[in-house]
Amino acid sequence: MEKYILWNGDILTKEEKDSFVSFEDRGYQFGDGVYEVIRLYKGMAHLLGPHLERLFRSMKELEIVSPFTKEQLIDQLEKLIAKNHFDEDGNLYIQVTRGIQPRNHVYERDLTAVYFAKIDQFPKPLDLMQNGVHVTVMEDIRWLRCDIKSLNLLPNVMAKASAQRKGCYEPLFVRDDIVRECGSANFFLIKDGVLITHPANNLILNGITRMHVLQLAKELTIPVEEREIAREELYTADECFLTATPIEIVPITAIDDHIVNGGEVGEITRKLQAAYEQSLTEWKHEVGLV
Numbered sequence: 001m002e003k004y005i006l007w008n009g010d011i012l013t014k015e016e017k018d019s020f021v022s023f024e025d026r027g028y029q030f031g032d033g034v035y036e037v038i039r040l041y042k043g044m045a046h047l048l049g050p051h052l053e054r055l056f057r058s059m060k061e062l063e064i065v066s067p068f069t070k071e072q073l074i075d076q077l078e079k080l081i082a083k084n085h086f087d088e089d090g091n092l093y094i095q096v097t098r099g100i101q102p103r104n105h106v107y108e109r110d111l112t113a114v115y116f117a118k119i120d121q122f123p124k125p126l127d128l129m130q131n132g133v134h135v136t137v138m139e140d141i142r143w144l145r146c147d148i149k150s151l152n153l154l155p156n157v158m159a160k161a162s163a164q165r166k167g168c169y170e171p172l173f174v175r176d177d178i179v180r181e182c183g184s185a186n187f188f189l190i191k192d193g194v195l196i197t198h199p200a201n202n203l204i205l206n207g208i209t210r211m212h213v214l215q216l217a218k219e220l221t222i223p224v225e226e227r228e229i230a231r232e233e234l235y236t237a238d239e240c241f242l243t244a245t246p247i248e249i250v251p252i253t254a255i256d257d258h259i260v261n262g263g264e265v266g267e268i269t270r271k272l273q274a275a276y277e278q279s280l281t282e283w284k285h286e287v288g289l290v
Protein backbone atom coordinates (compact mmCIF):
# COMPACT_ATOMS: atom_id res chain seq x y z
CA MET A 1 0.00 0.00 0.00
CA GLU A 2 1.20 3.55 -0.80
CA LYS A 3 2.63 5.32 2.27
CA TYR A 4 1.84 8.99 2.81
CA ILE A 5 3.72 11.65 4.74
CA LEU A 6 2.67 15.10 5.90
CA TRP A 7 4.93 17.69 4.21
CA ASN A 8 4.41 21.39 5.05
CA GLY A 9 0.67 20.88 5.34
CA ASP A 10 0.25 18.66 2.25
CA ILE A 11 -0.19 14.90 2.37
CA LEU A 12 2.12 13.40 -0.24
CA THR A 13 3.62 10.07 -1.20
CA LYS A 14 7.24 9.54 -0.21
CA GLU A 15 8.29 9.79 -3.88
CA GLU A 16 6.51 13.11 -4.37
CA LYS A 17 8.13 14.53 -1.24
CA ASP A 18 11.69 13.42 -1.99
CA SER A 19 12.08 16.05 -4.71
CA PHE A 20 11.27 18.87 -2.25
CA VAL A 21 14.14 18.67 0.28
CA SER A 22 16.38 21.71 -0.19
CA PHE A 23 20.15 21.43 0.19
CA GLU A 24 19.92 24.85 1.88
CA ASP A 25 17.58 23.52 4.58
CA ARG A 26 19.17 24.41 7.92
CA GLY A 27 18.09 21.07 9.35
CA TYR A 28 20.10 19.34 6.64
CA GLN A 29 23.16 21.58 7.09
CA PHE A 30 23.25 22.26 10.84
CA GLY A 31 20.77 19.85 12.44
CA ASP A 32 18.94 23.13 13.12
CA GLY A 33 15.54 21.80 14.07
CA VAL A 34 13.45 19.85 16.53
CA TYR A 35 11.37 16.69 16.53
CA GLU A 36 8.90 14.56 18.42
CA VAL A 37 8.10 10.85 18.51
CA ILE A 38 4.53 10.08 19.49
CA ARG A 39 3.18 6.61 20.16
CA LEU A 40 0.21 5.40 18.14
CA TYR A 41 -1.87 2.62 19.65
CA LYS A 42 -4.28 1.20 17.09
CA GLY A 43 -3.69 4.36 15.08
CA MET A 44 -4.59 6.72 17.94
CA ALA A 45 -2.01 9.21 19.29
CA HIS A 46 -1.20 8.65 22.98
CA LEU A 47 -0.28 11.60 25.24
CA LEU A 48 -0.59 13.90 22.23
CA GLY A 49 -1.09 17.03 24.36
CA PRO A 50 2.19 16.76 26.33
CA HIS A 51 4.14 15.82 23.18
CA LEU A 52 2.87 18.87 21.27
CA GLU A 53 3.50 21.07 24.28
CA ARG A 54 7.13 19.89 24.32
CA LEU A 55 7.42 20.38 20.53
CA PHE A 56 6.28 23.99 20.87
CA ARG A 57 8.60 24.52 23.83
CA SER A 58 11.57 23.14 21.86
CA MET A 59 10.79 25.50 18.97
CA LYS A 60 10.42 28.46 21.32
CA GLU A 61 13.75 27.75 23.04
CA LEU A 62 15.50 27.72 19.64
CA GLU A 63 13.58 30.74 18.31
CA ILE A 64 12.05 28.69 15.50
CA VAL A 65 8.88 30.33 14.26
CA SER A 66 6.18 27.65 14.33
CA PRO A 67 4.73 27.02 10.89
CA PHE A 68 1.44 25.84 12.43
CA THR A 69 -0.83 26.28 15.40
CA LYS A 70 -1.42 23.30 17.67
CA GLU A 71 -4.93 22.95 16.28
CA GLN A 72 -3.71 23.03 12.66
CA LEU A 73 -1.08 20.40 13.36
CA ILE A 74 -3.53 18.10 15.15
CA ASP A 75 -5.93 18.41 12.22
CA GLN A 76 -3.16 17.60 9.72
CA LEU A 77 -1.89 14.65 11.77
CA GLU A 78 -5.39 13.19 11.98
CA LYS A 79 -5.65 13.48 8.19
CA LEU A 80 -2.25 11.79 7.80
CA ILE A 81 -3.30 8.84 9.96
CA ALA A 82 -6.61 8.53 8.07
CA LYS A 83 -4.93 8.79 4.64
CA ASN A 84 -2.60 5.93 5.61
CA HIS A 85 -5.54 3.90 6.99
CA PHE A 86 -3.23 3.34 9.93
CA ASP A 87 -4.88 1.43 12.75
CA GLU A 88 -1.93 -0.47 14.23
CA ASP A 89 0.70 0.23 16.88
CA GLY A 90 3.33 2.60 15.53
CA ASN A 91 5.37 5.73 15.92
CA LEU A 92 4.43 9.13 14.59
CA TYR A 93 7.55 11.19 13.84
CA ILE A 94 7.28 14.98 13.46
CA GLN A 95 10.26 17.11 12.44
CA VAL A 96 10.46 20.88 12.15
CA THR A 97 13.57 22.60 10.78
CA ARG A 98 14.20 26.33 11.04
CA GLY A 99 13.88 26.81 7.29
CA ILE A 100 15.85 27.46 4.14
CA GLN A 101 18.50 30.14 3.58
CA PRO A 102 21.99 30.30 2.01
CA ARG A 103 24.35 28.55 4.42
CA ASN A 104 25.27 30.86 7.28
CA HIS A 105 25.60 30.12 11.00
CA VAL A 106 23.62 33.29 11.66
CA TYR A 107 19.96 32.57 11.04
CA GLU A 108 17.46 34.95 9.56
CA ARG A 109 14.62 35.75 11.94
CA ASP A 110 11.72 35.45 9.54
CA LEU A 111 12.41 32.06 7.97
CA THR A 112 9.48 29.79 7.19
CA ALA A 113 10.03 26.56 9.08
CA VAL A 114 9.93 23.30 7.10
CA TYR A 115 8.12 20.33 8.59
CA PHE A 116 7.08 16.81 7.90
CA ALA A 117 5.48 13.91 9.71
CA LYS A 118 5.49 10.22 9.01
CA ILE A 119 4.14 7.03 10.53
CA ASP A 120 6.04 3.78 10.99
CA GLN A 121 4.62 0.54 12.21
CA PHE A 122 6.20 -0.45 15.56
CA PRO A 123 4.73 -3.28 17.62
CA LYS A 124 5.21 -3.29 21.39
CA PRO A 125 8.76 -4.59 22.02
CA LEU A 126 7.56 -7.35 24.34
CA ASP A 127 10.88 -9.16 24.51
CA LEU A 128 12.68 -6.05 25.81
CA MET A 129 9.86 -5.21 28.19
CA GLN A 130 9.73 -8.69 29.68
CA ASN A 131 13.39 -9.67 29.73
CA GLY A 132 15.20 -6.36 30.07
CA VAL A 133 18.34 -4.97 28.48
CA HIS A 134 21.98 -4.26 29.24
CA VAL A 135 23.38 -0.74 29.30
CA THR A 136 26.93 0.60 29.35
CA VAL A 137 28.16 3.68 31.19
CA MET A 138 29.59 6.43 28.98
CA GLU A 139 30.77 9.98 29.42
CA ASP A 140 28.03 12.45 28.51
CA ILE A 141 29.55 14.75 25.89
CA ARG A 142 26.27 16.36 24.82
CA TRP A 143 25.62 20.10 25.02
CA LEU A 144 24.05 21.68 28.10
CA ARG A 145 20.54 22.02 26.63
CA CYS A 146 19.48 18.38 26.65
CA ASP A 147 15.99 19.58 27.60
CA ILE A 148 15.44 20.65 23.97
CA LYS A 149 14.47 17.81 21.64
CA SER A 150 16.87 18.96 18.98
CA LEU A 151 17.74 17.16 15.75
CA ASN A 152 21.39 17.59 16.66
CA LEU A 153 21.93 14.07 17.97
CA LEU A 154 25.49 13.17 16.98
CA PRO A 155 26.73 12.44 20.54
CA ASN A 156 23.68 10.20 21.09
CA VAL A 157 24.13 8.52 17.70
CA MET A 158 27.83 7.77 18.28
CA ALA A 159 27.25 6.60 21.87
CA LYS A 160 24.39 4.35 20.87
CA ALA A 161 26.43 2.78 18.07
CA SER A 162 29.29 2.20 20.49
CA ALA A 163 26.93 0.68 23.09
CA GLN A 164 25.45 -1.66 20.52
CA ARG A 165 28.91 -2.81 19.47
CA LYS A 166 29.38 -3.88 23.11
CA GLY A 167 26.10 -5.81 22.98
CA CYS A 168 24.24 -3.16 25.02
CA TYR A 169 20.90 -1.64 24.18
CA GLU A 170 21.73 1.87 25.39
CA PRO A 171 24.58 4.04 26.65
CA LEU A 172 24.00 5.33 30.19
CA PHE A 173 25.31 8.88 30.24
CA VAL A 174 27.33 10.08 33.22
CA ARG A 175 28.43 13.71 33.58
CA ASP A 176 30.47 14.88 36.59
CA ASP A 177 30.00 11.39 38.09
CA ILE A 178 26.24 11.86 38.09
CA VAL A 179 24.01 9.50 36.13
CA ARG A 180 21.90 11.54 33.70
CA GLU A 181 19.92 9.44 31.21
CA CYS A 182 20.34 7.06 28.29
CA GLY A 183 21.00 7.85 24.62
CA SER A 184 17.31 7.92 23.78
CA ALA A 185 15.55 7.13 27.07
CA ASN A 186 15.28 8.31 30.67
CA PHE A 187 16.82 6.36 33.53
CA PHE A 188 15.21 5.27 36.80
CA LEU A 189 16.72 3.53 39.82
CA ILE A 190 14.98 1.88 42.76
CA LYS A 191 16.60 1.66 46.17
CA ASP A 192 14.87 0.53 49.38
CA GLY A 193 11.46 0.97 47.78
CA VAL A 194 12.13 4.53 46.58
CA LEU A 195 11.91 5.39 42.88
CA ILE A 196 14.70 7.81 41.94
CA THR A 197 15.30 9.71 38.71
CA HIS A 198 17.23 12.77 37.55
CA PRO A 199 15.47 16.14 38.03
CA ALA A 200 13.93 17.62 34.89
CA ASN A 201 16.54 20.30 34.19
CA ASN A 202 18.78 21.26 31.27
CA LEU A 203 20.86 18.06 31.56
CA ILE A 204 18.16 15.60 30.50
CA LEU A 205 15.19 15.46 28.18
CA ASN A 206 12.07 15.53 30.30
CA GLY A 207 10.51 12.41 28.78
CA ILE A 208 6.77 12.25 28.34
CA THR A 209 6.99 8.62 29.47
CA ARG A 210 9.12 9.74 32.43
CA MET A 211 6.39 12.13 33.54
CA HIS A 212 3.69 9.50 33.02
CA VAL A 213 5.64 6.94 35.06
CA LEU A 214 6.18 9.45 37.89
CA GLN A 215 2.43 10.08 37.94
CA LEU A 216 1.73 6.31 38.04
CA ALA A 217 4.22 5.90 40.90
CA LYS A 218 2.42 8.59 42.88
CA GLU A 219 -0.91 6.86 42.29
CA LEU A 220 0.63 3.59 43.53
CA THR A 221 2.02 5.50 46.55
CA ILE A 222 5.57 4.52 45.62
CA PRO A 223 7.88 7.15 47.16
CA VAL A 224 9.58 9.22 44.46
CA GLU A 225 12.76 11.28 44.55
CA GLU A 226 13.78 13.51 41.65
CA ARG A 227 17.44 14.01 42.47
CA GLU A 228 20.93 13.45 41.13
CA ILE A 229 22.12 9.84 41.27
CA ALA A 230 25.81 9.32 41.98
CA ARG A 231 27.56 6.85 39.71
CA GLU A 232 28.37 4.53 42.68
CA GLU A 233 24.67 4.19 43.44
CA LEU A 234 24.30 2.18 40.24
CA TYR A 235 26.11 -0.73 41.86
CA THR A 236 23.90 -0.97 44.94
CA ALA A 237 20.56 -0.38 43.20
CA ASP A 238 17.76 -2.86 43.79
CA GLU A 239 16.25 -2.30 40.36
CA CYS A 240 16.82 -0.08 37.32
CA PHE A 241 14.78 0.64 34.22
CA LEU A 242 14.58 3.02 31.31
CA THR A 243 11.60 4.74 29.71
CA ALA A 244 10.85 6.11 26.25
CA THR A 245 7.77 6.55 24.13
CA PRO A 246 8.18 3.60 21.74
CA ILE A 247 9.31 1.13 24.42
CA GLU A 248 7.39 2.30 27.53
CA ILE A 249 9.19 0.78 30.57
CA VAL A 250 12.17 -1.49 29.88
CA PRO A 251 14.02 -3.14 32.79
CA ILE A 252 17.81 -2.94 32.98
CA THR A 253 19.32 -6.26 34.00
CA ALA A 254 23.00 -5.36 33.65
CA ILE A 255 25.15 -2.23 33.73
CA ASP A 256 28.43 -3.18 32.04
CA ASP A 257 29.68 -6.17 34.08
CA HIS A 258 27.39 -5.48 37.01
CA ILE A 259 24.25 -7.63 37.17
CA VAL A 260 21.20 -5.81 38.54
CA ASN A 261 18.84 -7.73 40.86
CA GLY A 262 20.39 -11.10 39.95
CA GLY A 263 19.50 -10.43 36.31
CA GLU A 264 15.78 -10.58 37.13
CA VAL A 265 13.16 -7.92 36.52
CA GLY A 266 12.35 -6.33 39.88
CA GLU A 267 9.02 -6.20 41.66
CA ILE A 268 8.51 -2.42 41.52
CA THR A 269 9.46 -2.33 37.84
CA ARG A 270 6.82 -5.00 37.17
CA LYS A 271 4.26 -3.08 39.22
CA LEU A 272 4.89 0.06 37.20
CA GLN A 273 4.71 -1.86 33.93
CA ALA A 274 1.35 -3.29 35.01
CA ALA A 275 0.13 0.19 35.99
CA TYR A 276 1.28 1.52 32.60
CA GLU A 277 -0.65 -1.23 30.82
CA GLN A 278 -3.70 -0.54 32.97
CA SER A 279 -3.53 3.19 32.19
CA LEU A 280 -3.40 2.33 28.49
CA THR A 281 -6.46 0.11 28.81
CA GLU A 282 -8.36 2.92 30.55
CA TRP A 283 -7.26 5.44 27.90
CA LYS A 284 -8.31 3.08 25.09
CA HIS A 285 -11.78 2.88 26.65
CA GLU A 286 -11.91 6.67 27.01
CA VAL A 287 -11.04 7.29 23.35
CA GLY A 288 -13.31 4.49 22.12
CA LEU A 289 -10.58 2.12 20.90
CA VAL A 290 -12.11 -0.85 22.76
Ligand SMILES: Cc1ncc(COP(=O)(O)O)c(C=O)c1O
Residues within 6 Å of the ligand: 037, 181, 182, 183, 184, 185, 186, 204, 205, 206, 207, 208, 209, 210, 243, 244, 245, 246
Ligand atom coordinates in the same frame (compact mmCIF):
# COMPACT_ATOMS: atom_id res chain seq x y z
C1 LIG B 1 17.77 11.70 25.27
C2 LIG B 1 16.38 11.20 25.50
N1 LIG B 1 15.94 11.09 26.76
C3 LIG B 1 14.71 10.63 27.03
C4 LIG B 1 13.85 10.24 26.01
C5 LIG B 1 12.49 9.73 26.35
O1 LIG B 1 11.50 10.68 26.04
P1 LIG B 1 10.01 10.28 25.79
O2 LIG B 1 9.54 9.50 26.96
O3 LIG B 1 9.30 11.57 25.64
O4 LIG B 1 9.98 9.47 24.53
C6 LIG B 1 14.26 10.36 24.70
C7 LIG B 1 13.37 9.96 23.61
O5 LIG B 1 13.68 10.01 22.47
C8 LIG B 1 15.56 10.86 24.43
O6 LIG B 1 16.00 10.98 23.16
